[in-house]
Amino acid sequence: IYDDGWTAVEQYLSDTVVRPDHALIDGVRRAREAGMPAIEVAPTAGKFLMLLAKIGLAKRVLEVGTLAGFSTTWLARGVGEHGHVITCEREQLHADLARANVDRAGVGSRVDIRVGPATDTLRQLVEAGAEPFDLVFIDADKPNNLNYLTAALQLTRSGSVIVLDNVVWDGRVVDADSADPNVRAIRESLEFIGTSADLDATAVQTVSSKGWDGFAIAVVK
């Protein structure tokens, strides 16, 4: 990844403002040992999610894409001890590591990890008439972004917040002719967000140890 000092700045901001977090540092080490990709949220971004949950007084959070449970841990911290996070993960091995990580971080009782394709889990939640979620974080396989967004609209209420990760994709998002299914799906999801009559949205680009990327954030009207 091209890095113009972003990683050093992120480390500084993380150390200075977010502060060292041993529960998560150990979890990252275990994720690496398990051979998992280094695509988890950075601590600065994870804490941003925690603060979003706090600002919105979110008690019910839905996450799509658990991986090893880092963003899950931050969201679970944000909802407080009486809050809940339902998180969807396709891979049993990832879910097992996430379970260990959220438990070690002391927030495991707030976290429900649903293993299987998230499209199935979300459909089940809709069919079960699940109570609306206050905050939805979508951070999974990009080709399903639009499916996840559509489900998120069915699972939220006016005032709920939806965050979609990885909307810049190293700048490739501007390539309208891209054959890359990720780029095509990211563009399609951004166009949906931008034109939906049900959403007020923006998108913010970021640089970090994860490279050049960004997120979209929307409030349900």
Ligand code: DHB
């Ligand atoms: C990838 C996925 C992510 O969710 C992310 O934040 C960064 C990278 C990836 O699949 O490469």
Ligand code: MG
């Ligand atoms: Mg992501």
